Amino acid sequence: MTAAPTPGSREVLGPQEISRALIRIAHEVLERNAGAENLAVLGIPTRGLPLARRLAAVIADVEGVDAQALVGELDVTMYRDDLRRHPTRTIGATTLPAGGVDDRVVVLVDDVLFSGRTIRAAMDALADLGRPSAVQLAVLVDRGHRELPIRADYVGKNLPTSRTEKVAVRLVEVDGVDSVRIENEEGDR
């Protein structure tokens, strides 16, 4: 199913730009960590997970390692600080790469970095799962407006937005199309 773009929205990243951004991030990760040894790439559901898989695939390709051994998913639902403000959320799966996260460099992957609250929850979740040697953060889009002292290590695109705007990330694995659009609240139906 392909989601129709909302009228009044504009595309800021297309399939090529997304792909290029991930390749660049992959190289930055490898450069900074001197290779893929000891690396774990954890996607935050929903759309962080396919991004993590793609990132791991590029890294594996470059380094000649098994992508499956790198990647995992980290559900942060039970660590969120806003559960009471929303209808009950469905808990997603948490799957770590074989060997867990102890003493590994964990790269958390999410689609959009906004308030920083999801990443805060992710770090708490991670702490309950083990003790990584370092935790880094990769995001496809950083749209600003942080509410916590959190900064991404790897950013696909910095996107200045107003708070009333909405950043809509669509990925083939979930939405049938790769795109990042900025939507006006008024443009929403």
Added chain:
Amino acid sequence: MRHLLRGVAPLGGAPTDLLLADGVIVALGADAAREAGDATVVDGGGLVALPGLVDLHTHLREPGREDAETVETGSRAAALGGYTAVHAMANTSPVADTAGVVEQVLRLGQDAGWVDVFPVGAVSVGLRGEQLAELGAMAQSAARVRVFSDDGMCVHDPVLMRRALEYVKAFDGVVAQHAQEPRLTAGAQMHEGVVSAEVGLAGWPAVAEEAIIARDVLLAQHVESRLHVLHLSTAGSVEIVRWAKARGIAVTAEATPHHLSLTDDLARTYDPLYKVNPPLRTAEDVEAVRAGLADGTIDVVGTDHAPHTREDKDCEWAAAAFGMTGLETALGIVSTTMVATGRMTWADVARVMSHTPARIGRVDSGPRAQGRPLEIGEPANVTLVDPAARWTVDPAAQASTSRNTPYGGMELTGRVVATFLRGRPTVLDGVLVAEGVA
């Protein structure tokens, strides 16, 4: 005190005028208006006139549970419900098993003055089902007791029941049986069937009622006495009574408004308002009870008005008391379920809610007779009903001390507008009238 009831329809027949004077119906039709003189005129256009209703089955709770009801408040409720007489059941505290207690209740009724209160005497001492109470003393007391019942408890010992049936023949009494086999109903909470299986409340099987009724009609036949079956609730019970009557056994039977209108499905709410004994039964049973009432197998509608305090109902089902109030809704329920549906006429209503109950209770003769026809020379006990009025039951507006009506919020057709007790209006325009006001 004179009242001219103008344009009322006796038993739903042709409209006419009724003149009530000095406690008696003194004139009918054109004569009534001619002789009215300074009589207070009650505009009865569109209203049905019934003989004052008589309840054979009321719990007034006094003495003992004045927190749930008193003779005063219960008889106010009765008047509002169109009643001019009620029989007060014996399961008070102390139990009405002596001449002293029945005379006390009689006096409380006279002091209240809203309706005639006829005490029912207990069959056994303390309702314990072991030893006959002093039935003769109660019969000869000022209360002139003719109806004897352990209601609330079943006279389950067949020998005791036989003796009671025999003994009351000496003064033309009747034993009114609460038919409930105790061993089959130990701990029972509701009708045993599909709903009880689902909601996990201990079952009260139909057979526990039917087995006692079957036994008792045979005992009544054997000793040639009168038996009255209280609050018959199952299709099987209707069949047994029908069979007994066909055999000429002197049995009469009662249905309550709730067994004519409500089913065991209501237990799914776990709201103890619907907890009653015998329990609400299935839709098939309700239909059989209605059919039995319509065809005369069931002789009377008795309210089984059973007031309970809030704390006895505002709790979990198993801890709650059995019973529901009924005096103020009985006519409305009978009207809605039986008259509005075309199954009974207003003459039938007069039969099952006035004439027959008075005859069974032996209160239908003498100067203070109840349940008499609306004829010249008869005591002026008259109930006026608006057959078309649609009204919504408001528990908080009831005169009973207790609020445990299962009909709150329900819309009924047919409402009591006025009640006259021996010519004195106790209710006018649906409102109580204190003595000496009108």
Added chain:
Amino acid sequence: MRHLLSVADLDRDAAVLVLDTAAEMAKTQGREIKKLPTLRGRTVVNLFFEDSTRTRISFEAAAKRLSADVINFSAKGSSVSKGESLKDTALTLQAMGADAVVVRHQASGAPHRLANAGWLDAAVLNAGDGTHQHPTQALLDAFTIRRHLRGPDVGDPDGVGADLSGLHVAIVGDVLHSRVARSNVGLLTTLGARVTLVAPPTLVPIGADRWPCEISYHLDEVLDSGPDAVMMLRVQRERMGGPGLAGAATSAGFFPSPLEYTRQYGLDARRLARLPEHAIVMHPGPMNRGLEISADAADSPRAVIVEQVANGVAVRMAVLYLLLAGDREKGTEA
């Protein structure tokens, strides 16, 4: 989900969601750090009018693992046993700001009254009421069945996403007095399983013929039909014949003697051997060894009885999560 009073509150999808959520909860319980911050600041009251240490500690563990504050309120034996006390207790809990009340009560429908009488805003979770319902027991049973019998088919150790279609479960014993049987008949059939109740006729409630299950009086026949799971219910010795309780001369029992019951309806080694290879043996506990189940059967590798207890914590965590984590006015996310 505002309350969990009966398995009838759950349709197929809601039941699968509880089981899937329980699967995630179960995974967290294998970790070194078992405690989650999810219900921090929420207060769960365990209100037990009837003794049940096992159920209470299971709920207590579940609530604590989710970081809720737990208050245990044992009302048994105190003056809190009848009348308006349930209401007063509810008003007390309301005043204390309870977010959820886990209630065990000997009266069927008491949780229903707590939830619906307007005494209390908290979520009410039925932990067993009279002979009515025990929904978390049925959920943990369904979870255990799904894990063992559907997990391999769907390629997930917990069978996440699957229901119980195609499975046949026999429930054996005192159905009449059993809230476990009532809950399981409802839930297992909602999840697509076929259920056969096996009991002497005296222990089958009148009206059960309308339940969505089959009823048999013969255990051996049912075992020969190859059920996938056999659930043995606890039979209380006091239900048998003989002298009645204090004062009563005699009480007609539901079965003639424990020996006869065991002979007709007990699961022993001989009967265990008649079951299909893959079939599992369940019991809600506590067991009467030698009455409804022999030691051979209870301790056999097919018995998943201890696992049921462990799964109980995960299932109760899931239910507490679904009742309490979100905004209760906004329901559950699709």
